[in-house]
Amino acid sequence: MEHNNINPADPSRGHDDPRVRDGCVLRHLLTARDRSVFDRNMAMMRALGAGEPVTRVAKRYGVTRQWIHRLRARHGEQGEPGLLPRSRRPRSVHNRTSGEVRALIAQVRERLLAGGWDCGARSIHGVLAERMGRAPSVSTIHRILQDMGLVEAEPRKRPRSSYVRFEAELPNETWQSDFTHWPLADGTDAQIITWLDDHSRMVLLSRATGSVTGELVARTFLECCAEHGTPASTLTDNGGVYTSRLIVGAKGPGAFERILAEHGVRQKNGRPGHPTTQGKIERWHRTLKQWLHARPRARDLAGLQDQLDEFAHAYNRRRHSSLPGISPIEAYHARDKAGPDPQAAATARSECDINRRLRENRHARRSTARRPTVHDPNLNTDPERSTVTRNGTVNYHCLGKSWQLYIGNQYAGIQVETMVIDGNATVIDTGTGEIIHERPFDTNNHYQRKTTNTTTKRRQHINRHAGHM
Known part of the structure; x- marks a missing residue:
């Protein structure tokens, strides 16, 4: 970086000053602050001209003796203009970023942007640190990008400080x-x-x-x-x-x-x-x-x-x-890896084995729970009226027991008449007289599952009764 950057010239340092004409200061062109400083300096020079000691003048005006000597030297060289206040801006800024570095920052940003990578101040700082060893700070790079008009303002974005950061302590921890x-x-x-x-x-x-x-x-x-x-x-x-x-x-x-x-x-x-x-x-x-x-x-x-x-x-x-x-x-x-809890793993595997065995046992009981089918072709029972449940089953009472016949939930809510004719369970829609279900009646199982689809028959209820009287 360069350290010889000179500030713009100060008018009070030997250059043309509109406040000075023919070696005299035009007080009406001075600001209130500059006029107050100039009048104080003139008063100190008049006191010295009257033979007053430097120490007494410095004490009266609250300045150092060294400043009195410096001010008197400037007055002797330049006259009244030498008593004007001067800018406190330094002649050079030792850490000002040079033009070469600014151009390099813009070049790195362009290259990152073309490659599809993040091109913010942090990313540019990382690239410059690898290339230069000592790179400008992130804030300096951000300020340079702002001066170049390369920062897109995001006023609706939450500031980074508003988020609560968390990070796993070890690799493989999360x-x-x-x-x-x-x-x-x-x-x-x-x-x-x-x-x-x-x-x-x-x-x-x-x-x-x-x-x-x-x-x-x-x-x-x-x-x-x-x-x-x-x-x-x-x-x-x-x-x-x-x-x-x-x-x-x-x-x-x-x-x-x-x-x-x-x-x-x-x-x-x-x-x-x-x-x-x-x-x-x-x-x-x-x-x-x-x-x-x-x-x-x-x-x-x-x-x-x-x-x-x-x-x-x-x-x-x-x-x-x-x-x-x-x-x-x-x-x-860089660090040792975290791992799972072995005790929790052993407990979970044990629970999985227990659940698996329970499922297998339930499945085995279901497969063996149904008793063998018994069909009596000579069985005939009286008809009984009921309503099909929302699950699609018909409740029927005969032989001193209660039976459930599944006919399909598409018939839920309709009025039906159920009977057993020649060993076949027959379900008739009382509204239309249509046989909506017919299958062999199993006298060994209270729940009659629908295992096969039967052909729908359109017969009138009265004709069905007449054939079995």
Whole structure:
């Protein structure tokens, strides 16, 4: 940097001054402050001219003796103009940024912008620090960019100081995951799922796919575990592929939740409507899309995956603005890794085994609970009227017992007449006289399941009775 920058010339330092004419100061052109200083200096010079000692004059006007001698020398050389107040602005600023450095800052910003990378003051500072060793501060770079008109004002953006920062203490202590959308060259919508280490911001995996499912989330998580070890916890949003706790009617935990329980990994989810909780992965998406936008769109998922691999490799090895001058991969390998709770993993696996055995036992009981079918072809019973329930069953009483015949919930609410004729359970719609169900009557099971579809017959109720009298 240059240290010989000279300030603009001061009119009181030997240059033409409109306040001075023919060696005399024009007091009416002076400001009130300058006039007060000039009059005080003139009074001190008159006191010295009258033979008053320097020490007494300095004490009276509250200045040093050295200043009295300096002022008298200036008055002797320049006359009245030498008594005018002078600017306190320094002749040179030793740490002023040189034109070469300012031009370099603009050049680095242009190169970062063309490459699709962040081109703010922090990113430029990291590049200059690698190139120069000692770079201007971030605030200086930001001020230079403002002077050049290269800073886009974002008045609606929350200030950085308003956010509550949190960061995992160790690598693998928390992994963040989310997915985003990106179009292919033909307009097809692709999705990108990413796993990110919270402590180091290192990208563990970034995968292009046509659709993100719970099985894909579980599979990519296991791939990361195989390569980087199992984390102590995960942090995601409340998407259905990550958690089923907000899904109405969900039948237990999803595939990803079961895997986390089996490995003893604690699952953490941000509050709905608060994406800043997963701020690191959200900021990664912005950086990724900015980089992809600077390149031609991929023709297929394989081409998009190649771009993701290239970007993740470069991202993990460049300085990160939130890290102390190091890259994400350096931060990830700088400390020991955290891991899951082995006791919690053993307990979860035990619970999974118990639940699996209970499900198997229930299934075995269901398969053997139904008694063998008994059909009496000579059985005939009296008709009974009832209403089909909303579950599609008909309640029928005969042989001193209560029976349930399932005919289908499409008949729910209609009035029917039920009877057994020649061993066949027959259900007739009393409104139309139509036989809506007919099947062999099982005298060994109280619940008659609909196993086969019977042919619908259009017969009148009176004719049906006449044939069996």
